[in-house]
Amino acid sequence: MLVASIEPVGAVAIVAAVLIVLALVVYLVATILQLRKITAGLDGVIASVGEIIDKSAPVNDVVNDINAHLDAGVDLLEGLLVQKAGMQDALGLVEGLYPGSAAAGFRNFPDSATTRAPRIGEVYTKGTLTLARLGREAPIAMANPAGPVLRNVEGGSLAARSLYEDIRHDSPEALPRSPVIGTDAPVQYEQRDDIGAPRRRLPDRAPGRNDPS
C-alpha cells in the first residue's frame, strides 16, 4: 500500500540512498577489519620492542665497565712495554705488529707520536710480539705463541742490522763460506804423500860420546 503510493521519482531516490548506504557499510566494515589486523600487529611490535628495551638496558653499563677494564690493561701493558723496552724499541714492536700504528703513538705517552720507530718486528720472537699485541687492544691470543718464531735464526745478524737502517754498515752482506774440513771434505788440505808408501827408515845413529863401544 505504502510502496504503491510512492511516486517513481521518490523510489529512485530511495534506491540511490540505499545503494550509497550499502557501499558505506561494505567498505567501512572491510576497513575496520583491516584496522583490527593492524592493531593486532602493532601490539606484537610493541611487545617485541619492549623486550628489546629490557634486554638492551644494561648493555651500556656493562660495555662501559668492560672498556674501563680493557683501558686499564692497555695502560698497564703500554707502560710496562715502554719501561722495559724503551720508547723507541717499544714503538718498533708495535710498528712491527701493526704497520703505520707507530705514527699514532701510545695513548699515555704524547711524545711517542714523534718518536721514530725502528724496524724491530723482524728480529723479536712471536712471544714478544704477542706480549706487545696484548697491549694494542687486539683480541687476546689471536696469534698462537707456540708457533714458529718470527726471527730468522740463520740470518739473525742481518735482521738485527736492519733495525737501525740509518747506521752505515761496512761489512758485506754475505761473507764467503768457511772451507769444509775433515776426511770427507771435497778438497783435502795439506795432503800427505807418505800415506800408503813404505815406512821410511830412520838413518843410523852416529856413535855418541857416551856410547860404551
Added chain:
Amino acid sequence: MTTLWWIADILLLVAVLPIVVYLLNGVLRAARSIVPSVERIASAAAAGSKDLDATALLLTTQEQVAKTVAGVAEYGGSLDVIIDDAS
C-alpha cells in the same frame, strides 16, 4: 518540481555514489597496504628481541674481562720484577 527530483536522483546515482565508492575503496586499499608492513615490522622486532637473548652473557664477559685484566696486571708485575728496565 518532478523534473528537479529526477535530476537529483540522477546526480545521486551517477555522481555521488561513484565518488563515495571511489573514496571508500581508496581508504580500504590504504588500510590493506599497511597490514603486510606491520606484519614485517612485528617479525623483525621479534627477531631483534631474539638476537638480544645473548646480552645476558655480557655479564659473564664483564666478569671474565675483569679477571683477565687482573691476571695481566699480576703478570705485568712479575715481568716488572724479573726484567730490567730499558734505561
